Amino acid sequence: MQNSSVYLWLRQKPRIAFFMCLPLILMVVCLIIYPFIYSIFLSMLNKAETKFVGIGNYLFLFKRETFWLVVQQSIFFALVAVFFKALIGFIAAHSINTIPSKGQRKWRGMLLIPWVIPPALSTLGWWWLFEPTYSALNWFLVKISLPAIPWLSETFWARFSIILVNIWVGAPFFLIMYLAALKSIPQDLYEAASIDGANYRQKLYYITLPMMKNIISITILFSIIVTFANFDIVRVLTRGGPIDTTHLFATYAFRVGIESGDIPLGAAVSLFMFPILGILAFIILRNVRKRAMEV
């Protein structure tokens, strides 16, 4: 009874509530929604931004081989990198959860370091590791009688390298999410399974994975967005080369829009990310809602 009267009092203050949200609303409208709409308009202008060309820029992109290369690369890059991030994150989280709890914090701390360093800066370190003449990785390979690898100058290896660095940067995020999920699984489930004679693999398949299904899917979807839209790593390591074979949407848009000065075309390139991001966002939102309902 008292509860409802207080809430009635609260409900009479929608104006205060609105004003408290106003800075946020203004920010979202002016710096996210408006730029997005403006971006659509911008992408329909010619290079000098003097003439409206409709979908001309998009048609132009469709005819460019480089653009299709970028599409393929971005998708391939995101899927492969996220798969390995998820796998490494899962194994690492599971390992940390297995060892005595006394040492867990220490190991977790060490494994989170790649995630804590700003990616542009750690990639600089990787760049130095890949450097053609002084590469410390190649020094090691040569020592164990393997051929030196042209890390950034050959298409296959350049792609390999950017995916490797992306996995290195992103795997700890999965580790954190998985570790939190593992800790939230009730221990008596495992005890009951042990009494019933379940072995290690059965516990993994019938308890751990089903209990973590939601968190795994949300983390993977979220990571696909971040990886797909990645910029820093490719920019620092290869700048899209050799011959555009490592460009992603973001780096290609930067090259076209900012460096070559064709802003409308650059806007068109980055807008192509939107449908894919939109679909992923929709799935995430549905997942999050579903979970909120369950709780």
Next chain:
Amino acid sequence: MKNNILNIKNSMHANRRWALIAAYTSLIIFVIFFLFPPYYMLITSLKTNKEIAEMASNPWLIEQGVTLKHYIYLFTETPFLTFFKNTIIVTVCVVIITMIISVLAAYSLSRLKFWGSGVLATGIFLTYLVPETLLFIPLFKIVGWLGLLNSYWVLVLVYPTLSVPFCTWLMIGYFSSIPKEIDEAALIDGANHMQMLLKVFIPVAMPGLIAATIFAFTVSWAGFLYPLAFIYSESEMVLTVGTVTTLIKGDVFNWGSLMSGALLAAAPPVIIYAFLMDYYIAGLTSGATKG
């Protein structure tokens, strides 16, 4: 019968031992994989130029003595300190702006209802999923009109778009978990909304506030695309872009100072995480595990 139970017990012990061996083995492999690049950066930053250039010596060790020359060079011959100062100014402003916007909005959205507040909460979650790489080109034009191009204040304007959505989302979660009885008690005592927010909600949700602050700090400190696209004078650059672009001069890569610059620029976040990691992880994972 007894034997049987003993057998099961023994095999469980053996299982446990094997699980531990497997766990430690994989952890050691991952630690090597995750830590060798920073280790190599550190080693390089402490080597003499002569040793860096030597092909014959082992690059993974320092064999000819440690030097701080690269660090001294960084402070005396390059605008590194300017980058540091700019980064600190930008980050402090971004953190303050982010916290004000998101705490106000989170309080309103978690406790007061108004027309459209449900849609707004969902909308905030969606804006959190908008990557910076989607909007940097229209923003390039917009900040140009505002006359903010090539000034680090542009970052103070645009970084909150990346930090506010998540921080608001996080704070909504923390505020919603505060029992409603507490605000009833405060309201009966005659507290207004501001008092309630400052005296009740913020102190109670302090762990969430710390997590949100660290998130805003990280976004601002590590940002790379926006400063790269919007700033081109050395005097206005921040650490990430300054280190990547200006420390590489011509064909001569000064690897030692490049690595020392990268390490110093990365030090503040690493130190903050070392102390506040638990708050941050709790905040980050609560958003996901609570839904």
